[in-house]
Amino acid sequence: xxxxSVKDKRIVNERMERTFHxxxxxxxxxxxxxxxxxxxxxxxxxxxxxxxxxxHLLMLDEPSMGLAPIIVEQIFEIISELNKEGMTILLVExxxxxxxxxxxxxxxxxxxxxxxxxxxKSLMHNxxxxxxxxx
Numbered sequence: 001x002x003x004x005s006v007k008d009k010r011i012v013n014e015r016m017e018r019t020f021h022x023x024x025x026x027x028x029x030x031x032x033x034x035x036x037x038x039x040x041x042x043x044x045x046x047x048x049x050x051x052x053x054x055x056h057l058l059m060l061d062e063p064s065m066g067l068a069p070i071i072v073e074q075i076f077e078i079i080s081e082l083n084k085e086g087m088t089i090l091l092v093e094x095x096x097x098x099x100x101x102x103x104x105x106x107x108x109x110x111x112x113x114x115x116x117x118x119x120x121k122s123l124m125h126n127x128x129x130x131x132x133x134x135x
Contacts, residue, residue: 002052012052019048022078040071047078058082059090064098076102096133100124108133 006012020027023044029037034045043063050058060079064072072095080102083089093099100106103120108129116123123129 002049005053011054015052015054019051022051022081023048040067040075043067043071043075047075051082055087057088057090061092062094063091064093064095072098096129097124100129 002015006015025041026044026048029041034042037045047058047060047063058079063075063079067075076098079089079091083102083104091099091103096108100120100123103123106116106118106120106123107114108116108123110132116126116129118126124134
């Protein structure tokens with residue numbers, strides 16, 4: 001579905017192989033319907049579907065929500081890898097520790113209001129952030 005608008009089969013195949021590189025589990029589940037997959041596999045599928053369109057910007061809303069810690073770690077490693085390869089990532093995430101570890105820039109929002117802005121790693125060491133989000 002993510003490559004629906006792409007007419008060149010070679011590009012579709014390249015993007016699919018790239019997606020399988022990040023999410024080898026999806027290759028094993030190629031014939032399985034998305035709705036029957038586990039929560040972690042569904043999150044991988046959603047990100048993989050987005051990657052199929054060849055985006056320059058990947059916007060993710062709570063990619064760790066409801067996932068097992070091991071899957072959360074894998075998802076964040078992939079997000080970080082995509083960013084290192086040059087993709088811009090806009091990440092909205094309540095897991096402040098995971099998000100700030102990989103963020104170049106972070107915005108701490110509380111009740112709809114931006115409370116702090118800064119480099120991800122520096123926000124991790126801020127006392128307000130530690131007390132409110134990392135305790």
